[in-house]
Amino acid sequence: xxxxxxxxxxxxxxxxxxxxxxxxxxxxxxxxxxxxxxxxxxxxxxxxxxxxxxxxxxxxxxxxxxxxxxxxxxxxxxxxxxxxxxxxxxxxxxxxxxxxxxxxxxxxxxxxxxxx
Amino acid sequence: xxxxxxxxxxxxxxxxxxxxxxxxxxxxxxxxxxxxxxxxxxxxxxxxxxxxxxxxxxxxxxxxxxxxxxxxxxxxxxxxxxxxxxxxxxxxxxxxxxxxxxxxxxxxxxxxxx
Numbered sequence: 449x450x451x452x453x454x455x456x457x458x459x460x461x462x463x464x465x466x467x468x469x470x471x472x473x474x475x476x477x478x479x480x481x482x483x484x485x486x487x488x489x490x491x492x493x494x495x496x497x498x499x500x501x502x503x504x505x506x507x508x509x510x511x512x513x514x515x516x517x518x519x520x521x522x523x524x525x526x527x528x529x530x531x532x533x534x535x536x537x538x539x540x541x542x543x544x545x546x547x548x549x550x551x552x553x554x555x556x557x558x559x560x561x562x563x564x
Numbered sequence: 565x566x567x568x569x570x571x572x573x574x575x576x577x578x579x580x581x582x583x584x585x586x587x588x589x590x591x592x593x594x595x596x597x598x599x600x601x602x603x604x605x606x607x608x609x610x611x612x613x614x615x616x617x618x619x620x621x622x623x624x625x626x627x628x629x630x631x632x633x634x635x636x637x638x639x640x641x642x643x644x645x646x647x648x649x650x651x652x653x654x655x656x657x658x659x660x661x662x663x664x665x666x667x668x669x670x671x672x673x674x675x676x677x678x
Contacts, residue, residue, distance in 0.1 A: 452607065479664065490568065490654065490668035498664075507665075539608070546664055553666065555600075555607040 450474070452556035454540050460562045461530055469525040469559045471540030479546030480523050481553060482515055483539040491539060497523060498546035530563045537561070566591040566657050570669035578677050579647055585640040585672045587629075587655030597638040598656040598666065599629055608654065614638065625649075650676045 453472045461467050473480050479498045483491040493507040497517040508514070512530075517523040527534055537560050541553040569588045577583050589595065599611040612623040619631040629640045638655060655669040 481664075483668075488573070488670060490570075490670045491656075491666075493665050493667075496664055504664075541608075548664065551664075552610050552613075555609070557605070557607045 454556040473542030477542035481541040485537045568669035595657040600654040
């Protein structure tokens with residue numbers, strides 16, 4: 449079956465513009481995660497969705513970042529008024545169940561965002 | 565809070581040589597431990613994990629890792645590497661107490677040369 453997909457694979461934007469990144473999780477997976485990976489660093493947790501529960505937004509770095517998920521399907525991560533420090537690879541993952549770190553997360557290929 | 569340290573940003577080795585990728589963690593609570601691998605132009609894939617039981621865990625492609633609680637380490641080893649093992653390897657920890665957040669290390673790039 450299909451894995452986690454993300455689009456676009458690459459995005460170059462100018463400082464101050466808004467961008468929207470998309471994630472299609474594996475069908476049937478109830479949990480969805482967004483991470484950010486800056487060059488030479490590990491993955492930083494951004495946000496977590498689990499079913500119809502309120503998302504955990506504790507990892508979002510500023511109010512310029514927001515994310516939505518419709519039911520148990522597509523999620524979009526929006527960055528408003530992009531800054532150069534937002535340049536990174538944004539990774540999406542999904543898992544069949546949520547709530548426990550032992551539930552395997554399946555990752556998409558990421559979106560590489562470059563802010564000029 | 566938890567943290568993960570991968571001291572080696574890059575490890576070059578020759579094909580068929582043994583390799584060890586180091587991972588140390590700190591945590592005030594019990595954790596699960598994971599190694600993820602990212603092959604060129606692909607997403608991260610789970611390589612192996614320690615949840616409980618035997619402290620030595622193995623992957624299907626010959627990697628193994630041993631959980632050492634006293635040294636707070638989870639080093640990844642392979643006795644003989646292949647060119648196809650060239651990839652970036654990430655160590656991660658997750659709390660056992662019903663938390664979904666994984667804390668990742670900065671990654672180690674394994675470069676296997678012929």
